[in-house]
Amino acid sequence: MTATIDIAIIGAGPAGLAAARQAARHGASVLILDDNALPGGQYYRQAASPALRQIARDVFDESERAAPLLEALRDARVRYLPEATVFALFPDGVLAYVRNGQTESVTPRSVIVATGATERPVPFPGWTLPGVIGAGAAQNLMKSQRVVPGCCILVAGNGPLALLAAANLVRLGASVVEVLEAAQSRSPWRHISGLVREPAILLRGIGYRTTLLRHGVPFRDGHVVVEALGRDRVEAARVAPINADGVIDHNRARVLTVDTVVASFGLVPAVEITRALGCEHRYDAGKGGWTPLRGPDLQTTKDGVYAAGECSGAAGVEKALLEGELAGAAVALRLGYDAAEASVTMRRVQARLARLERFRAAIEALYVPPSSFSALLTDDTIVCRCEEVTCAEAQRRLDDGATELNSLKAVTRMSMGRCQGLNCLPTLARLVAERTGRPLADIELPRPRPPMRPVSLASIVAEPGAGDVESR
Amino acid sequence: MSNSSLRLDGDRGRRVDITVDGMPCSAFEGETIAGALFAAGRAHSRHTPIRDAVRGYYCGMGVCWECALVVDGRPNVRACMTLVQTGMRIETQAGFGPPMAP
Ligand code: FES
Numbered sequence: 001m002t003a004t005i006d007i008a009i010i011g012a013g014p015a016g017l018a019a020a021r022q023a024a025r026h027g028a029s030v031l032i033l034d035d036n037a038l039p040g041g042q043y044y045r046q047a048a049s050p051a052l053r054q055i056a057r058d059v060f061d062e063s064e065r066a067a068p069l070l071e072a073l074r075d076a077r078v079r080y081l082p083e084a085t086v087f088a089l090f091p092d093g094v095l096a097y098v099r100n101g102q103t104e105s106v107t108p109r110s111v112i113v114a115t116g117a118t119e120r121p122v123p124f125p126g127w128t129l130p131g132v133i134g135a136g137a138a139q140n141l142m143k144s145q146r147v148v149p150g151c152c153i154l155v156a157g158n159g160p161l162a163l164l165a166a167a168n169l170v171r172l173g174a175s176v177v178e179v180l181e182a183a184q185s186r187s188p189w190r191h192i193s194g195l196v197r198e199p200a201i202l203l204r205g206i207g208y209r210t211t212l213l214r215h216g217v218p219f220r221d222g223h224v225v226v227e228a229l230g231r232d233r234v235e236a237a238r239v240a241p242i243n244a245d246g247v248i249d250h251n252r253a254r255v256l257t258v259d260t261v262v263a264s265f266g267l268v269p270a271v272e273i274t275r276a277l278g279c280e281h282r283y284d285a286g287k288g289g290w291t292p293l294r295g296p297d298l299q300t301t302k303d304g305v306y307a308a309g310e311c312s313g314a315a316g317v318e319k320a321l322l323e324g325e326l327a328g329a330a331v332a333l334r335l336g337y338d339a340a341e342a343s344v345t346m347r348r349v350q351a352r353l354a355r356l357e358r359f360r361a362a363i364e365a366l367y368v369p370p371s372s373f374s375a376l377l378t379d380d381t382i383v384c385r386c387e388e389v390t391c392a393e394a395q396r397r398l399d400d401g402a403t404e405l406n407s408l409k410a411v412t413r414m415s416m417g418r419c420q421g422l423n424c425l426p427t428l429a430r431l432v433a434e435r436t437g438r439p440l441a442d443i444e445l446p447r448p449r450p451p452m453r454p455v456s457l458a459s460i461v462a463e464p465g466a467g468d469v470e471s472r
Numbered sequence: 473m474s475n476s477s478l479r480l481d482g483d484r485g486r487r488v489d490i491t492v493d494g495m496p497c498s499a500f501e502g503e504t505i506a507g508a509l510f511a512a513g514r515a516h517s518r519h520t521p522i523r524d525a526v527r528g529y530y531c532g533m534g535v536c537w538e539c540a541l542v543v544d545g546r547p548n549v550r551a552c553m554t555l556v557q558t559g560m561r562i563e564t565q566a567g568f569g570p571p572m573a574p
Contacts, residue, residue: 035534037555042533048555049502051485118535128538130515130528137532140552145507146480149515172480232526233515260515385530385538388522418537 005031005079007331008095008108010086010273013041014069014317015309016114018324019331020080021072023112026332026342029077031106033084033097039073040066041116042136043317045143055146059171062143069321089277093304110304110331113274114324117267117288117310121423122157123383123391124376126228126237127263135165135264148174150260154237156180156225157264158369160205163219165262167208170215177256178218180239182265183367185221194362197355201318226253226376228261237261246370265373267314268426274311275447277302283441286364287313289426290445296350297330298323306331315360322356325349374434383431384424386417394428398435405432406446415446479511490560497562505551505562506532506539517541517551518565541565 007023009016012034020030032039038046044066047053053063073080084099089111096105119134126132133141133149135157141147148169153176155166166179188195195202212219220241226248227238240253267288274292275281279300281290292300292307299306308327309320326349333342377383379392389412402408405415405428414428415421429443484500490508491497499508506529509515516528517539530538532552539551544561547569551562 037553047502048504049485049500051483052500052502055482055484056480118533119531128525128527130517130526133529134531137530137552140532141507141510145503145511146482146484147503147507147511148478148480149510150478233528382525385527385536388520388525419535422535423531 005029005106005108006335007031007110007112008033008106009112009114010034011041011114011116011309011311012036012039012080012082013114013116013309013320014043015116015311015320015324015327016041016112017044017066017069017072018321019112019114019308019328020078020324021069021075022325022328022345023332023337024072024075024077024328026329026338027077028332028335028337030079031108032073032078032080033086033095034080034082035085037082039070039080039082042140043320044069045140047144047146052144052146056142056172059168060143060146086273089273109335110306111277112306112308112324112327112331113277113292113300113311114307114309114320114327115270115273115311116320117269117314118422120265120268120288121427122263122265122373122376123381123427124224124226124228124263124373125378125381126230126234128382128385129228129230129234130232131230131234131259132228132261132263135161135262138165138262139168142168142172148172149262150234150258151175152177152258153260153262154178154180154225154239154256154258155262155264156182156223156237156239157262157266158182159264159266159367160363161266162262162264163205163208163212165264166217166219167211169262170211170217176212176215176217177258178220178223178239179212180223180225181219181221181367182224182242182369182373183221184242184244184370186366186368188366191362191365194358194365197362198318198359201316201359222370224248224370224373224376225261225263226250229255234259234261242370246372248375265369267310268422269311269313270422271311272420272422274300274305274307275445277305279305279307284313285440286361287315297333297346298327299330304334315356319353319356319360322349322353326353372430372434374430383427384412384414384417386419386423387413389414389424391431394431395435398431403432403436405429405443408432409446421446477511478513488556488558488560490556490558490562492562493564499556501556503556505541505543505549505554505556505560508556509551509562516564518569519567521567524567540569542569545570 308323329345
């Protein structure tokens with residue numbers, strides 16, 4: 001099937017939905033393509049049955065809060081396709097995706113990429129043991145399953161998402177043993193002028209800390225998980241303080257009995273699609289890594305391709321919603337819809353985003369991680385989960401002269417597994433940077449090529465319902 | 473949360489009976505395989521092809537493939553992306569899993 005449409009939006013999370021709503025409001029026709037079965041992305045992750053949705057509604061009211069956004073999907077100008085995996089956007093503007101085992105395509109006049117972000121992988125010994133899960137994974141168990149991951153939980157990492165996951169776990173009655181933040185204790189007062197820009201978000205954050213305090217859950221700054229221990233599942237975790245100079249103090253390590261470690265080191269923008277499209281990217285540690293360069297209207301360096309939300313820098317749901325709104329208005333304007341209204345929207349949202357950026361910068365300053373998490377790596381630590389490559393193996397290849405990501409990838413198969421490098425590329429880039437003394441911004445990531453997700457080969461040759469031969 | 477279960481208290485709706493490595497297991501409509509397994513206290517999904525290491529649910533959003541297991545004889549089904557259905561046979565995946573019927 002080939003169809004023409006004004007705007008294709010990739011991703012039905014907060015940014016994608018906000019973009020769709022705004023663009024449709026101005027009169028544009030929209031097609032939203034999303035990997036998941038239900039709209040909302042990770043943030044507005046919904047339970048799949050009405051009964052589950054009723055459980056713990058005082059903690060998770062995502063369905064209600066997402067309702068105004070989900071309204072957008074009922075607009076006659078909006079078509080929404082769940083379980084649609086985009087695997088290529090060809091130079092002639094044809095966007096190809098797989099749905100129900102069949103390949104389909106559209107030729108949109110513009111594209112808004114709203115693919116969100118994924119967990120930042122930070123390997124440490126034992127991080128591949130079952131029971132070590134990301135903060136997003138913990139949130140999804142709580143939000144969509146109304147299940148808590150374990151009986152005795154350690155939450156450890158860097159950044160506000162660890163705190164959020166811990167607070168939610170505690171509110172649901174789970175037993176959280178400790179919460180560890182790698183950044184050293186710091187005075188929020190130094191950053192107060194940025195923080196007060198967004199009193200509502202600030203209050204929410206304070207609320208999470210209060211929840212932990214009220215339940216007597218220790219929150220330790222300058223601490224890190226150094227090892228997960230166990231046979232078939234986590235049975236314990238070794239934790240240690242980080243000295244003021246950023247060095248992990250193994251002499252003061254302690255072992256905690258836990259069955260679950262929620263590890264949360266922030267997010268990495270999901271830029272496979274903007275990169276495959278050839279948009280220019282720039283490295284910015286504060287934004288979580290490589291992000292597409294954009295103009296004030298959120299257009300990337302590729303004409304007609306816009307990026308909105310976490311895929312252009314992880315900074316929370318407010319920014320994602322606003323950027324979605326801005327991109328929706330900008331694309332509508334570009335396509336000749338509702339010029340006066342769309343420009344008014346754009347100016348209003350741009351001003352609001354500027355304020356939010358000052359808040360984000362203050363939060364970033366509060367959570368500056370220790371110099372490097374590479375000190376967590378031991379020889380046996382797996383750095384590439386899919387191809388089972390250890391740190392020692394990667395280091396040996398570096399010794400042998402494979403000091404570019406591409407050469408390292410060729411000799412180890414790292415990043416060529418099913419996760420498409422999402423779980424290892426940030427680590428590999430770090431190893432290469434440290435070995436060669438180059439800044440991370442100089443480490444070229446291999447350019448993703450279609451298919452950007454492991455879609456079944458059978459579905460590309462369009463045999464409905466046929467098998468699971470993975471193309472890599 | 474009741475201490476016998478990691479499922480939060482409340483009416484979860486229709487029960488769905490599945491088997492996990494041959495053992496009967498109860499789940500509820502709307503749960504993913506990962507949700508049902510975690511609720512049963514089980515975090516692992518597979519053993520890796522090269523090192524035979526045990527792995528399980530990690531990203532929770534369809535990205536890492538660590539939760540892949542065998543469902544009704546089909547390998548490489550992601551537990552976090554697949555809803556339970558009555559009669560589903562769920563098995564730990566060894567390596568690349570059983571060969572697919574043509
Ligand atoms: S847990 Fe990562 S794909 Fe299922």
